[in-house]
Amino acid sequence: DTHAISAGKPLEGIEYQQGTLAGYEARQYLLEKWGRTCAYCGMAGTPLQVEHIHPKARGGSDRIANLTLACRPCNQAKNTTPVEEFLRSKPALLARILKQAKAPLRDATAVNATRWALWRALTATTLPVATGSGGRTKWNRSRTNAPKSHTLDALHVGELAQVTGWPGRVLVIKATGRGLYSRTRTDRYGFPRLRLPRIKHVHGFATGDLVRATLAKGKHAGVHTGRVAVRTTGSFNITTATGTRQGINHKHIRLPQRADGYSYTARQETTNER
Numbered sequence: 001d002t003h004a005i006s007a008g009k010p011l012e013g014i015e016y017q018q019g020t021l022a023g024y025e026a027r028q029y030l031l032e033k034w035g036r037t038c039a040y041c042g043m044a045g046t047p048l049q050v051e052h053i054h055p056k057a058r059g060g061s062d063r064i065a066n067l068t069l070a071c072r073p074c075n076q077a078k079n080t081t082p083v084e085e086f087l088r089s090k091p092a093l094l095a096r097i098l099k100q101a102k103a104p105l106r107d108a109t110a111v112n113a114t115r116w117a118l119w120r121a122l123t124a125t126t127l128p129v130a131t132g133s134g135g136r137t138k139w140n141r142s143r144t145n146a147p148k149s150h151t152l153d154a155l156h157v158g159e160l161a162q163v164t165g166w167p168g169r170v171l172v173i174k175a176t177g178r179g180l181y182s183r184t185r186t187d188r189y190g191f192p193r194l195r196l197p198r199i200k201h202v203h204g205f206a207t208g209d210l211v212r213a214t215l216a217k218g219k220h221a222g223v224h225t226g227r228v229a230v231r232t233t234g235s236f237n238i239t240t241a242t243g244t245r246q247g248i249n250h251k252h253i254r255l256p257q258r259a260d261g262y263s264y265t266a267r268q269e270t271t272n273e274r
């Protein structure tokens with residue numbers, strides 16, 4: 001949120017130390033702006049500290065445009081030395097840093113303009129509208145020690161007091177459509193190859209329905225839950241999580257859920273460190 005971080009609020013000192021959202025967002029922004037490396041020596045993969053380009057002790061401001069990131073040795077070496085003096089032997093680097101510091105937040109500004117136009121349009125509907133930021137999501141997640149996953153990211157969006165837990169399994173809803181209008185299949189030259197039946201329902205079942213088949217004996221003995229593909233013969237195929245069971249008689253099948261254009265599956269919540 002470039003409005004929040006360029007409003008001229010002090011970003012260091014007590015507020016930053018306590019890890020406020022503003023400070024956290026500012027740090028995320030600086031990491032992006034300065035390429036996650038020390039501005040002075042180019043070191044990556046080292047802890048980086050927020051650094052005043054023009055030292056605070058010499059009247060440098062707390063505004064985001066005067067902040068960069070430096071590794072601890074560079075930060076300590078520079079201390080309150082004016083940046084022009086500190087980089088006297090590296091004029092090209094000095095010029096690059098001063099230019100980068102002043103670089104307008106042009107891309108971010110464009111995104112912001114679009115974002116606020118969207119927000120105004122949504123607010124005009126009089127529905128309650130809340131906004132969040134990627135920085136806030138990450139900040140929330142860092143407070144609850146939640147691992148990184150899409151599901152848990154969604155759980156941490158926006159203003160929240162606390163997250164006390166999360167499910168081990170998540171419901172995955174996938175749009176599958178409601179079948180084809182086409183009444184034929186074509187071969188690779190575009191000629192009709194076979195006619196599809198006009199009637200979609202066979203013995204009350206339609207392809208795509210979520211069904212449960214209970215078979216007492218035979219090679220498919222057991223309970224199978226999955227998507228059914230109907231055939232006019234009354235002998236159906238059921239695709240379960242473990243594979244496709246072919247030739248199951250409709251008499252053994254019950255219908256927990258009619259196909260509604262979506263598939264519903266549960267899966268173990270997995271995390272992927274990014």
Ligand SMILES: [Zn+2]
Nearest residue numbers: 038041071074
């Ligand atoms: Zn350095």
